[in-house]
Amino acid sequence: MIELSSEADTKRLARLLARELPPGTRVLLTGPMGAGKTTLVRHLARALGFEGRVTSPTYTLMHTYPTPAGPLVHVDVYRLPDPATLWELGLEDTLAEARLGLIEWGTPEAFAADLRLTLEPAGAEARRCRLEALNPELVPVVERVREGYRAGR
Numbered sequence: 001m002i003e004l005s006s007e008a009d010t011k012r013l014a015r016l017l018a019r020e021l022p023p024g025t026r027v028l029l030t031g032p033m034g035a036g037k038t039t040l041v042r043h044l045a046r047a048l049g050f051e052g053r054v055t056s057p058t059y060t061l062m063h064t065y066p067t068p069a070g071p072l073v074h075v076d077v078y079r080l081p082d083p084a085t086l087w088e089l090g091l092e093d094t095l096a097e098a099r100l101g102l103i104e105w106g107t108p109e110a111f112a113a114d115l116r117l118t119l120e121p122a123g124a125e126a127r128r129c130r131l132e133a134l135n136p137e138l139v140p141v142v143e144r145v146r147e148g149y150r151a152g153r
């Protein structure tokens, strides 16, 4: 478990993730409304060098942000009755070419993802973050992120 005491910590975590996650990593972002899923994506986009606005794709379904390392794809399936359709319609190919794919409200049943990141509110600005490697290749990566965070990087 990673304890985030403020949004500045969320930003620090985003920088570590941007550094450690390999190209094409697909991340499920879960946690209740207002937990900070979109905010984490905003800091990830910044960490990857995207300088424009990052907004919630709740109504538009998907936003793609160009970064020097390749596109960051942000999907929000909250309003979709059947999120798995998205996968069948070609999301898998889009994510394969992305620097990172982030799926808010995605479940492992509907999306073949590498990592699940869960944010839980623990106070006004405090959040608890759980990182789970769904793909065994990501186990050492998750460990590096946890260590880096503990070390204050």
Ligand SMILES: Nc1ncnc2c1ncn2[C@@H]1O[C@H](COP(=O)(O)OP(=O)(O)OP(=O)(O)O)[C@@H](O)[C@H]1O
Pocket (backbone or CB within 6 Å): 004, 005, 006, 007, 008, 010, 031, 032, 033, 034, 035, 036, 037, 038, 039, 040, 056, 058, 104, 124, 125, 126, 127
């Ligand atoms: N430690 C923190 N990490 C992330 N966001 C934080 C933190 N502390 C406070 N916040 C604030 O909490 C809010 C989180 O909103 P955000 O839209 O990112 O949530 P969300 O999980 O994407 O919600 P939704 O499920 O409705 O899309 C923002 O206003 C953000 O500034």
Ligand SMILES: [Mg+2]
Pocket (backbone or CB within 6 Å): 037, 038, 039, 056, 076, 104
């Ligand atoms: Mg959101």
